[in-house]
Amino acid sequence: MVLLRIRNITRVFGALIALRDVSFEVNRSEILGLIGPNGAGKSTLFNVISGFHRPDKGRIFFKDTEITGLRVDRIAAMGISRIFQEPTLFMQETVFENVFSGFHRHYREPAWNAFLHTPAANREEAVSRKKAAEILDFMDLGAMRDELAANLPHGHQRSLAIAIALACGPELLLLDEPVTGMNPSETEVMIEKIRQIRERGVTVLIVEHDMRAVMSLCDRIVVLNLGEKLLEGPPDKIKNDQRVIEAYLGKQVI
Amino acid sequence: MKLPDSLALVKAHRYKWIAIAIVLIALTALPLLIENNYIKHLLIMACVGTILGMTFSMLFSAGLITLGAAAFYAVGAYSSTILVMNAGLSFWAAIPLTLIITAVLALGFGAVFVRNAGVAFVIITLIFVQVVVLAVAQVEFLGGWGGIIGIPRPDPIGKVNFATKTDYYYLILAMLLLTIVVFNALYSSRIGRAWRAIKLSPNLAGTLGINPYRYRLLAFVVGSTTASLAGCFYAHYSQSITPGAFGGWLSIYVQLYAVLGGLEFYILGPAIGALVMTFVPEYLRIVKEWEPIITGVLLLIVILFFPGGILGTIRSPQALNMSNLQSLLKWLKVLLPHNKNG
Ligand SMILES: Nc1ncnc2c1ncn2[C@@H]1O[C@H](COP(=O)(O)OP(=O)(O)OP(=O)(O)O)[C@@H](O)[C@H]1O
Ligand SMILES: [Mg+2]
Numbered sequence: 100m101v102l103l104r105i106r107n108i109t110r111v112f113g114a115l116i117a118l119r120d121v122s123f124e125v126n127r128s129e130i131l132g133l134i135g136p137n138g139a140g141k142s143t144l145f146n147v148i149s150g151f152h153r154p155d156k157g158r159i160f161f162k163d164t165e166i167t168g169l170r171v172d173r174i175a176a177m178g179i180s181r182i183f184q185e186p187t188l189f190m191q192e193t194v195f196e197n198v199f200s201g202f203h204r205h206y207r208e209p210a211w212n213a214f215l216h217t218p219a220a221n222r223e224e225a226v227s228r229k230k231a232a233e234i235l236d237f238m239d240l241g242a243m244r245d246e247l248a249a250n251l252p253h254g255h256q257r258s259l260a261i262a263i264a265l266a267c268g269p270e271l272l273l274l275d276e277p278v279t280g281m282n283p284s285e286t287e288v289m290i291e292k293i294r295q296i297r298e299r300g301v302t303v304l305i306v307e308h309d310m311r312a313v314m315s316l317c318d319r320i321v322v323l324n325l326g327e328k329l330l331e332g333p334p335d336k337i338k339n340d341q342r343v344i345e346a347y348l349g350k351q352v353i
Numbered sequence: 354m355k356l357p358d359s360l361a362l363v364k365a366h367r368y369k370w371i372a373i374a375i376v377l378i379a380l381t382a383l384p385l386l387i388e389n390n391y392i393k394h395l396l397i398m399a400c401v402g403t404i405l406g407m408t409f410s411m412l413f414s415a416g417l418i419t420l421g422a423a424a425f426y427a428v429g430a431y432s433s434t435i436l437v438m439n440a441g442l443s444f445w446a447a448i449p450l451t452l453i454i455t456a457v458l459a460l461g462f463g464a465v466f467v468r469n470a471g472v473a474f475v476i477i478t479l480i481f482v483q484v485v486v487l488a489v490a491q492v493e494f495l496g497g498w499g500g501i502i503g504i505p506r507p508d509p510i511g512k513v514n515f516a517t518k519t520d521y522y523y524l525i526l527a528m529l530l531l532t533i534v535v536f537n538a539l540y541s542s543r544i545g546r547a548w549r550a551i552k553l554s555p556n557l558a559g560t561l562g563i564n565p566y567r568y569r570l571l572a573f574v575v576g577s578t579t580a581s582l583a584g585c586f587y588a589h590y591s592q593s594i595t596p597g598a599f600g601g602w603l604s605i606y607v608q609l610y611a612v613l614g615g616l617e618f619y620i621l622g623p624a625i626g627a628l629v630m631t632f633v634p635e636y637l638r639i640v641k642e643w644e645p646i647i648t649g650v651l652l653l654i655v656i657l658f659f660p661g662g663i664l665g666t667i668r669s670p671q672a673l674n675m676s677n678l679q680s681l682l683k684w685l686k687v688l689l690p691h692n693k694n695g
Contacts, residue, residue: 149560171559181560189553200550204562206543213542224543267561 102127102271102302103148103179108157110143117143119326120157125271130293130303132317134310134337136347139323141306142184145273148304149181150174161271176204180269182260184276184306190249197248197259198234201266202227231266238262238292254285258292265296272296274305278312290316314338322346380526384519393518397590399631400525404532404583406610406623408576411536413611414545414619415572416470416552416565421478422607424485425455425577427599429584431495434504434594444507448585452578459577460570467569470555479604486600500595507589521590528586532579533620539575540619548572602645606630609652615662625663 103125110118118140125131133141146152148159150171158167166174189197205227206213208220235241238258243251248259257277264272277293278286290312297303307313313320314334322329322337324346330337337343387393409422429451436447466477490498506515513520539545550558551565558565588594614626634644659666 151556151559170564171556172562172564175560175562183556187554187557189550189557191553192549196546200546200558201561203543203547203550210542210544214538214544216538216542220542263557263561 100127101125102162103304104160104163105144105148106158106160108144108147108154108159110140110147110152111155116326118147118154121323121326121328122157123321123328123331125302125304127302128297128300129318130297130305130316132313132320132334133304133306133323134308134313134320135323135329138325140326141323142275143326144323145181145275145306148174149179149273175267178268178270179273180264180267180271181273182257182264182275182277186253186256186260188248188256188259188263190247192248193245194240194248194251194259195231195235195244198231198262198266199227201263202231204267234262234265237295238265239288254281254289257281257289261292261296265301269301271302271304274303274307276307277305278307278309286312377530384522390518393522395631395635397518397522397525399627400522400529401583401587402607402610402627402631403624404529405580405607406614406627407532407536407620408580409607409611410616410619410623411539411576411579412572413616414540414552415548415569416555417467417569417572418475419478419576420475420604420608421480421482421485422576422580423599423603424478424482425459425580426584426587426603427482427485427489427596428455428458428577429581430588430594430599431489431501431584432581433585434501434588435495437505437589438501438503444505444585444589445510448582451581451585455581456574456578459574463570463573463577467566467573470565470569482604483600486596489599490596496595498596500593500598502593504588504592504594506592515589521586525586525590528582532582535575535579536620544568544571602648605652606648609648609655611662612652613655613662615664615666615668617661618664622662622664629663 101124105124106122108118108121109116121140121144133144135141143152147154148166150166150169150173153168158165160166161174161177161179164177166177166179169177189200192200206220206223208217208223212220213224232241232244235244238261240255240258240262243255248256251259261272261274261277274293278289281289286309293303293305293316305313305317314337317334319331319333320337321331322340322343329342329346330340383396384393387396405422405426409419412419432451432454433444433447436442436450437444442450462481466474466481469477489495495501507524509515513523515521515524540548547558547563547568550561550563551568555565610623610626610630612626613629614622614624616622618625630648634647655662661669
């Protein structure tokens, strides 16, 4: 079953065509890799899906509902969470508060009751606190819950970003380079976490440069190059494709 | 021996409530201990300043910096004056009506203003407060630049007839406490968390389903309405208002209260800042003409060297901005005459 449908997306920055007529689909409960050399347009596509950029052409459907051009918070509320390529956290808050803030869209009690601190609203918050602690434990951040996010080492900041996204309870999780800059053992742990996240029923669309990670993790892979979709298919097919190798080599030579 | 976490928390909680109780008793008993009417006046104005400073802090908590905190203070003052003097309402009926009027106005203006966060919002509010003042001054019905005099005292309730400063003190204290309770309830709820999220990272807040626009607008409306409550009080306390009282430096003062006390302390910061800024100049016997100049310089010093304000610097002294201090010292060395032969 198709969860996310990307149809003929084009996005232009001035004279630069960052995305040209890109189409593909993400199936429910799969881990789909999105790869391509630097500047291929991967992050731009994430920005288009999550509502930060409006596409110049094309449409996007999530669960058969069109989400093209919706506001960022509306798209998030529909069940799409994304982490950013650059560490984006509430740096001056504690690790716990960061994750706790992620529960915003779950509250059913009206804001007025939250303001009055009615028993029902307080109970709702207590549930969120408990779940936030669970998510922290799941991402191995339990011991750091009172640290400021800014003081965490890079790898833990990545984990925290994912923890916040999980707090949102997404159906689709967009990960932009979750293991880049990590050492092999950290990478191994993170890959395992992403697998577990999928087992919890979350569909994952992941951008990553670490090819070993991508190949071992993904069910299917879409390759972007210079804003165009080069090819898509299972890891084995992508690994040995001449065009993919050339795209990456070409970039390295330059 | 180390206390278990939960026990320590309960104790900390208890101390907090004891501290609050002591402060409340002290604030209530204060006018009984003070005979000097002028000092009572200063206390009253410090309370007004605290409320205004708290409105600045509320917008700041949502990532908005306003230089127009006085705009709706003026709207509140003029609105309740007109409602009482021209429409013949009692002061007590004029207050809720004024709050509703300001809330509607703030919603209308805010809907446009908060679309632009960042520098644009700062400039818009700066211009807005000046436009409000200039517009009021042009309206003959509002008394022009001369303002309105002879504004009646609040109608008596029982024996309290507002003939003394003490009565006014208790009125503004009640308003201040009400404001604190309401603001605290907001800050400690998911609304306050959403504000902080927007301030710290609008992008991340958006991906969590928080609509930055709507929450900024809420902060703007609540802040503006609260400022107008202080305005109602001020008009019937000073019994005369002029447009000039709301323009110029007032918004800068309000900002200074919050910045000096400590920007990260949304309630206590403005209180400390307003107290210091109201009483210190008096005791230093600073000439009125010099006050704005000293205020301006003080604001610059705090922003450059003590970004945490009084409370922030006490909490973590390392927050002192040493790099700025050092560059100031270097600068002074260059500037000060030194012996070239030596
Ligand atoms: N906001 C923007 N304004 C102008 N140009 C942009 C903007 N965002 C991205 N670009 C350009 O679009 C192209 C694609 O960028 P994008 O960030 O999507 O690449 P990427 O595939 O994520 O690369 P990387 O692997 O380095 O993260 C680049 O040439 C980039 O400079
Ligand atoms: Mg990128």
